Structure formats: structure tokens, C-alpha cells
Amino acid sequence: MASMFTRVLSGRNTAVIMAGLGAGTLVSSYIMMTESGVSAGEKKKLYPPSADYPDLRKHNNCLASALTPAVYGQLRDKLTPNNWSLDQCIQTGVDNPGHPFIKTVGMVAGDEESYEVFAEIFNPVIKDRHNGYDPTTMKHPTDLDSSKITSGMFDENYVLSSRVRTGRSIRGLSLPPACTRAERREVERVVVQGLSGLKDDLAGKYYSLTEMTEQEQQQLIDDHFLFDKPVSPLLTCAGMARDWPDARGIWHNNEKTFLIWINEEDHTRVISMEKGGNMKRVFERFCRGLKEVERLIQERGWEFMWNERLGYILTCPSNLGTGLRAGVHVRLPLLSKDSRFNKILDNLRLQKRGTGGVDTAAVGDTFDISNLDRLGKSEVELVQCVIDGVNYLIDCEKKLEKSQDISIPPPVAQSKK
Amino acid sequence: MPFGNSHNQLKMKFSSEQEYPDLSKHNNHMAKVLTPALYEKLRSKQTPSGFTLDDVIQTGVDNPGHPFIMTVGCVAGDEETYEVFKELLDPIIQDRHGGYKPTDKHKTDLNPSNLKGGDDLDANYVLSSRVRTGRSICGFCLPPHCSRGERRAVEKLSVEALGALTGDLKGKYYALKNMTEAEQQQLIDDHFLFDKPVSPLLLASGMARDWPDARGIWHNDNKTFLVWVNEEDHLRVISMQKGGNMKEVFNRFCTGLTKIEELFKNKGHAFMWNEHLGYVLTCPSNLGTGLRAGVHVKLPNLSKYRQFEEILKRLRLQKRGTGGVDTAAVGGVFDISNADRLGFSEVELVQMVVDGVKLLIVMEKRLEKGQAVEDLMPAQK
Numbered sequence: 001m002a003s004m005f006t007r008v009l010s011g012r013n014t015a016v017i018m019a020g021l022g023a024g025t026l027v028s029s030y031i032m033m034t035e036s037g038v039s040a041g042e043k044k045k046l047y048p049p050s051a052d053y054p055d056l057r058k059h060n061n062c063l064a065s066a067l068t069p070a071v072y073g074q075l076r077d078k079l080t081p082n083n084w085s086l087d088q089c090i091q092t093g094v095d096n097p098g099h100p101f102i103k104t105v106g107m108v109a110g111d112e113e114s115y116e117v118f119a120e121i122f123n124p125v126i127k128d129r130h131n132g133y134d135p136t137t138m139k140h141p142t143d144l145d146s147s148k149i150t151s152g153m154f155d156e157n158y159v160l161s162s163r164v165r166t167g168r169s170i171r172g173l174s175l176p177p178a179c180t181r182a183e184r185r186e187v188e189r190v191v192v193q194g195l196s197g198l199k200d201d202l203a204g205k206y207y208s209l210t211e212m213t214e215q216e217q218q219q220l221i222d223d224h225f226l227f228d229k230p231v232s233p234l235l236t237c238a239g240m241a242r243d244w245p246d247a248r249g250i251w252h253n254n255e256k257t258f259l260i261w262i263n264e265e266d267h268t269r270v271i272s273m274e275k276g277g278n279m280k281r282v283f284e285r286f287c288r289g290l291k292e293v294e295r296l297i298q299e300r301g302w303e304f305m306w307n308e309r310l311g312y313i314l315t316c317p318s319n320l321g322t323g324l325r326a327g328v329h330v331r332l333p334l335l336s337k338d339s340r341f342n343k344i345l346d347n348l349r350l351q352k353r354g355t356g357g358v359d360t361a362a363v364g365d366t367f368d369i370s371n372l373d374r375l376g377k378s379e380v381e382l383v384q385c386v387i388d389g390v391n392y393l394i395d396c397e398k399k400l401e402k403s404q405d406i407s408i409p410p411p412v413a414q415s416k417k
Numbered sequence: 418m419p420f421g422n423s424h425n426q427l428k429m430k431f432s433s434e435q436e437y438p439d440l441s442k443h444n445n446h447m448a449k450v451l452t453p454a455l456y457e458k459l460r461s462k463q464t465p466s467g468f469t470l471d472d473v474i475q476t477g478v479d480n481p482g483h484p485f486i487m488t489v490g491c492v493a494g495d496e497e498t499y500e501v502f503k504e505l506l507d508p509i510i511q512d513r514h515g516g517y518k519p520t521d522k523h524k525t526d527l528n529p530s531n532l533k534g535g536d537d538l539d540a541n542y543v544l545s546s547r548v549r550t551g552r553s554i555c556g557f558c559l560p561p562h563c564s565r566g567e568r569r570a571v572e573k574l575s576v577e578a579l580g581a582l583t584g585d586l587k588g589k590y591y592a593l594k595n596m597t598e599a600e601q602q603q604l605i606d607d608h609f610l611f612d613k614p615v616s617p618l619l620l621a622s623g624m625a626r627d628w629p630d631a632r633g634i635w636h637n638d639n640k641t642f643l644v645w646v647n648e649e650d651h652l653r654v655i656s657m658q659k660g661g662n663m664k665e666v667f668n669r670f671c672t673g674l675t676k677i678e679e680l681f682k683n684k685g686h687a688f689m690w691n692e693h694l695g696y697v698l699t700c701p702s703n704l705g706t707g708l709r710a711g712v713h714v715k716l717p718n719l720s721k722y723r724q725f726e727e728i729l730k731r732l733r734l735q736k737r738g739t740g741g742v743d744t745a746a747v748g749g750v751f752d753i754s755n756a757d758r759l760g761f762s763e764v765e766l767v768q769m770v771v772d773g774v775k776l777l778i779v780m781e782k783r784l785e786k787g788q789a790v791e792d793l794m795p796a797q798k
Contacts, residue, residue, distance in 0.1 A: 047564060047566030047567065047570075048566075051565070051566030051569065051570070052564050052565045052566040053565075054565060054627065054630070055594065055630050058594075082427050083426065083427060087564070091626060091627075094626070094627050095625070095626060095627065095628065174427075180427065180428045180431065180436060180471075181435075181436050181437075181438060182428065182431035182432075182435035182436045183431070185435065186431075186435075210439065236620070237626075241479070242475060242478070242479060242621075243438060243439075243478050243479065244479065246438070246439050
């Protein structure tokens with residue numbers, strides 16, 4: 001038995017030979033090996049990748065489309081420098097087969113290096129999710145110069161509120177699926193310390209989830225700021241809700257127009273928002289706030305995770321690049337009933353959601369309209385795209401009010417660098 | 418996350434204080450025992466398969482518990498967990514299992530002829546009788562920690578072993594991911610089908626990963642002997658039937674288990690067992706016998722009697738609703754079963770249920786006739 005093992009474990013055709021033998025034989029051999037003590041790493045190799053390859057036949061997510069047995073075999077035994085594994089990246093996609101209509105991503109990163117070590121699976125997933133963006137050949141543009149924005153003031157008869165959000169990760173600390181309690185607490189400490197340096201219209205306060213008073217909690221709920229422990233199995237299966245609510249919290253400025261979530265799905269989620277249609281001002285504050293926070297953490301030797309292929313690194317591949325969602329709550333009673341509405345949105349590279357956010361339905365005639373894309377276009381480009389697109393939608397609405405005809409716009413160019 | 422992760426080494430960069438969980442609002446066995454000093458002592462350890470202290474306690478950290486119900490708050494990832502982390506688990510076991518000491522020995526007795534009586538519980542009151550336990554297979558990690566390959570190997574072995582059962586134990590396996598609509602409906606109607614766990618106590622431990630891969634239900638053609646594969650434990654074994662013949666249920670239970678154990682041994686696999694902890698299962702609450710013997714019994718009068726809880730306590734019995742753990746009783750029908758698992762043998766526990774339920778029925782009948790029952794109050798067992 002022992003000699004069979006040494007031959008098999010060293011061979012390149014290990015997977016083929018072992019798959020042929022079947023798990024039953026392996027197991028008996030393993031039992032004989034335990035007496036001499038087999039370490040965790042060696043134990044794993046007693047099962048060939050084919051024995052561990054997940055059953056994805058009923059799955060419809062980006063992971064399942066890309067994870068062939070060959071790719072799994074090549075990556076299964078690799079670890080990032082923080083000892084994060086492929087199985088841990090893909091657990092959420094294995095546990096959540098997906099929806100016939102909505103294609104979820106199905107995997108997460110545990111640290112910055114995940115995108116590198118497991119590039120063979122992340123790259124096709126990124127390509128699938130981000131319209132053909134190829135990290136091996138393309139570069140992602142970052143542009144947070146809000147002065148470039150034009151026509152950023154919407155007609156407030158239609159636009160009720162404007163909002164821009166993104167995420168940022170602190171380099172050197174593991175991401176929410178993988179982080180230890182100490183790392184998570186360190187993220188909280190680093191970010192809260194940085195935020196305490198913000199001044200003037202950005203000056204604010206931190207509310208830790210473990211320590212907030214009943215009153216503070218109620219106020220945050222009334223302001224629609226409070227986030228709760230994730231219930232979506234997409235998130236809980238990825239391990240990001242561990243140790244809740246330890247080291248989680250909300251920071252916001254006194255004016256309630258700049259808000260940061262700490263240690264929810266990402267290290268930080270950064271949100272700029274206000275009632276009304278002044279998207280230009282919302283974006284200006286967004287960029288200024290982000291740059292200021294970056295400067296403050298850099299003073300203490302920290303920085304955000306970023307590289308020129310993938311832009312800002314976040315937990316979910318769907319948020320790479322800018323991680324940016326710029327959107328409005330807008331009333332479109334006539335246009336939303338027009339059969340061309342969805343096609344118009346498609347061509348403008350916009351998506352609609354209900355006013356409760358992702359996976360909610362629209363209430364009345366008010367929709368959440370935001371950019372579809374995240375990666376391959378800069379922040380300025382995406383926000384401009386939303387501004388131009390929403391202006392077009394409002395124009396359509398006005399035309400329909402006057403019983404004039406509307407037309408479907410030509411498709412906005414996608415990034416193909 | 419509970420994988421063979423050497424991620425534990427990364428944590429050693431941080432001090433024990435920085436990693437110690439916030440248990441200030443917690444009420445479970447783990448939180449009572451895990452002091453900062455103990456955390457510091459154990460955090461660098463891991464079992465040979467890579468299960469760490471944080472893996473053991475994650476479910477207890479994520480689930481602070483209930484003011485009234487004391488949950489365990491930790492799980493084992495493999496057989497060695499109970500050894501490597503004994504300084505944490507021994508006091509928890511002691512607290513949970515009525516003072517069972519680290520030096521105590523557990524007696525296993527699966528000889529059904531040692532049970533006295535039990536074949537004549539009054540069927541006007543006892544609607545059904547059931548005995549369940551669990552078994553783990555040596556050499557494989559437990560549900561919180563196993564890889565897909567291991568879980569599938571457990572399934573394959575189990576299906577082969579169960580496939581060799583004969584006579585009234587002969588039956589069929591239904592894999593969760595392959596069953597037809599018709600099979601699924603039948604299993605639901607028979608009350609056999611188990612579903613993906615929804616309890617956060619179970620989910621937080623990682624045992625629902627990869628659902629429904631390698632999970633399934635085996636039962637005999639008579640529908641009186643049932644095995645769950647890869648739910649909360651490698652195997653859960655259940656013997657049940659309508660009516661009050663607990664002796665017959667226990668006979669079949671012991672015969673079936675003994676046969677299954679033999680079939681596994683023929684394939685070179687033993688069940689996890691040692692003389693201190695008895696049968697080793699995922700949750701420390703199920704150590705020893707892992708046995709819950711119970712009946713569904715009508716006690717509409719006795720259940721309203723002011724001393725009902727006290728009687729059960731003295732008889733070492735517990736009540737549940739007829740939906741199982743965490744459900745309420747419906748129409749005066751209660752699930753009455755043994756409260757203990759460890760420190761008593763299988764025969765002793767079933768004897769307690771048989772004798773106890775007999776007494777409960779006598780008391781119920783008295784109360785029906787408006788007669789007193791104080792003279793029947795049992796002594797503390």
C-alpha cells in the first residue's frame with residue numbers, strides 16, 4: 001500500500017490514476033496511513049481533485065460556467081500567502097446554485113492575493129461578469145476628478161435623491177470572508193482613526209454596532225443608515241458574517257451626507273448621498289471624501305488595495321474596478337410603462353432596481369436607476385454615463401407627457417481597450 | 418472557516434487578547450468555560466487534520482444563546498478534537514452531562530435482552546415509540562470539517578454497508594440530489610425526509626456546506642429502520658414504529674446497529690468510540706450513547722399538573738413538542754424522552770424511559786378520574 005502511494009502522489013498523472021481507483025480504495029489506504037500520522041496537507045492529497053470537485057450540474061453562476069475539473073485540479077492545493085484556499089473562495093458558489101434569471105458571481109476573494117494565486121478561475125469569472133474585460137491584457141482607468149462632470153444637476157420634479165457608493169479595502173489585512181477577529185478589529189481601528197481626522201462638512205462620528213445605544217440605533221434606522229447582519233445565503237456561506245457584530249459599525253458626517261460602513265461585505269463601503277438632483281455635488285463630495293480618507297490612512301502607513309489591472313480590490317469580483325454604483329431615485333410613471341423602457345436602459349448601460357435596493361421591487365413609479373458597469377471605465381466616465389442616461393430618461397418622460405414620441409438611443413460604447 | 422487551513426498560523430501574529438472573542442453577551446457552555454487564559458493556551462493548537470480552536474467555537478461565538486436554553490456552543494471537526502482541546506471540552510462535557518468527570522468511564526450496552534419489560538406501554542396513550550442515535554466513522558473528518566471527497570466517501574461506504582442488510586432490515590437508499598419528485602413526496606409523507614439545516618447553530622459550524630452533495634436517507638422496506646447520511650453526523654440511526662412496543666423498537670435498534678457496525682468493520686472501518694466518551698459525535702451533547710429514546714404520549718391532564726416538570730426531572734426525562742426539539746406540544750401530546758446521553762448505557766436509558774412513561778400513564782389515568790397522585794411522586798433517579 002505504501003509504495004502505491006509514493007508512486008501515485010509523485011506522478012503527474014496522479015489525478016487520472018486516482019480517479020480510476022475510486023474513493024473507496026483510497027480510503028482504506030488512508031486508514032492504514034493514519035497510524036503513522038498524516039498531516040492535514042498530505043491528507044488532502046490522498047483525495048485526488050476529482051474526488052473533491054464540486055457537483056455544479058444544477059448551478060447557474062459565473063463560477064460554475066468557468067470552473068472545469070482541470071482548473072479545479074490545478075488550483076485546489078494552492079494557498080495564498082495568508083493560507084486561503086480555492087475551496088474557501090468558491091464555497092458560496094457551491095452552496096448557492098443560483099437563479100435561472102439572475103446570474104450571480106459565485107465566488108469571493110479572501111485577500112488581495114486571491115486574485116493572483118487563483119487567477120485561472122478569477123479571470124474567466126471577471127470576463128463573464130464584466131462584459132469581456134480581460135485582466136491579462138487590459139488596464140483599468142481610475143479617475144476621481146469630479147470637476148470633469150457636466151450637466152450634473154437633474155430636474156427635481158423627477159429626481160428625488162442622488163447617491164454614489166463604492167468600497168475600499170485596507171492593504172495588508174484579509175478580506176471579510178477570511179479575516180480573523182484581530183484583523184477585523186484592526187480594520188475598524190485604522191479606518192475609524194482615519195475618519196476622526198475629517199473636518200468641516202465631512203466631520204462626523206462613529207457608531208459601533210456592539211456599543212450603540214437604543215436611541216442611536218433608532219436614529220440610524222430612521223435615517224436609513226443602519227445595516228444589519230447579512231441574511232442572504234450568498235453572503236453568509238462566504239463566511240463574512242462570522243463573529244457578528246464584533247468590529248462592525250457605521251460612521252457618518254454630521255450633515256448625514258457622507259456615510260461609511262465598516263466590516264460589512266467589504267472592509268469599507270463609502271456612500272455619498274443627498275435628497276434632490278445635485279449629482280455633481282454628491283460626486284464632488286464623494287471624491288473629496290475618498291481622497292481625504294486615503295490621505296489620512298496613508299499618514300499612518302496604510303493604503304487601499306489597488307492595482308492597474310483590476311482597479312480597487314474588493315471582496316466580490318462584481319465590485320472590482322471602481323466598485324462604483326451611482327444612482328438616483330427617479331419618478332418615471334409613463335416611461336416605465338412603455339414597452340421600450342428596458343431596451344432604452346440596456347443601451348444606456350443602466351439598470352433599474354426597486355427603491356429598497358438590490359432584489360427589491362419598484363414602489364409606485366419611482367425607480368432606482370444606476371450604472372451597470374464597474375470595471376473597465378473610470379469613476380468619472382460611469383457617473384457621466386448615469387447623468388447623461390438619466391437626463392435622457394427624463395427627456396423621454398417629458399415627451400410622453402406631451403404625447404410626443406420617444407426613440408431608443410444608440411448603444412453607449414463599452415470599454416474595449 | 419473550517420477547512421484544513423494553516424490559516425491558524427496567521428493569527429499567531431496577533432496577540433491572544435486581540436483575537437479573543439467578545440463573549441460578554443453570551444449564554445452558552447463554551448462562553449462559560451473559555452476564559453482569555455484558556456484561549457491563549459489553546460489557540461496555537463490544531464488537530465492533525467487542521468481543525469483549530471476557532472473552528473471549534475465559531476458556532477458558539479456566532480450564536481450568543483438564549484436566556485433560558487443553554488446551548489453547547491462548540492463542535493468537533495474530527496475524533497482528535499476531543500483530545501487536543503480537552504481543556505475546553507472536558508469542563509463543557511462535565512457541565513452538560515450532569516457532572517461527568519474527565520476520569521469517568523462510559524458503559525456501552527446494546528444487548529436488548531437486558532431491557533426489562535417495555536413491550537406493553539398502553540397504546541391508548543402511547544402513539545409511537547422511537548430510538549435514535551448517531552455514529553461516526555473513524556478516519557474521516559466530521560461534518561463541520563470534512564471535504565467533499567471525504568463526505569462522498571462516507572456516503573459510498575454507508576450505502577455499501579446498508580445495502581448488505583437482509584431480512585426485515587433490507588431497504589433502499591435515496592440520495593438527496595437524485596431523488597425523483599415522487600420519492601421525495603413519499604419521504605415527506607412518511608416524515609422521513611430531512612432538509613438542509615436552517616438553524617444558525619448548525620449553519621455557523623459549517624456542516625451544511627455543499628448541500629445536498631453526498632446526503633441521503635436510507636430506510637428498510639418496512640419503514641421501521643431509518644438512517645440519515647451526512648446530516649449533522651456521519652450517520653443518524655433511527656428505529657421507530659406506531660404504538661407502545663418500545664422493546665421491539667429497541668430490539669431492532671440494537672440488532673440493526675450491531676449488524677451495521679459489523680458490515681463497516683468488514684470493510685476496515687470502525688465507529689469512533691473510546692471508553693471515556695463512548696460514541697464520538699459532532700456535538701458534545703450527543704457523546705456517550707448519543708441515544709434519545711422517546712414516545713409520543715397523550716398526557717392532557719398530567720401536563721397541566723403543577724408538579725409535571727418536577728416529575729420529569731426526577732425521572733430524568735425531558736419533554737418536547739411532537740415536531741421535535743424546539744417545538745410546542747399539540748393537543749396534549751408530548752414527546753417524552755431521556756434527558757441523559759453520557760454516563761448511562763443504552764439499556765439503562767431506555768429502561769428509564771420505559772419505567773418513567775409507565776408511571777406517567779398511571780398518573781394520567783388517576784387524574785382523569787379526579788384522583789390524587791401525590792403518593793406516586795417518584796424519587797430523584
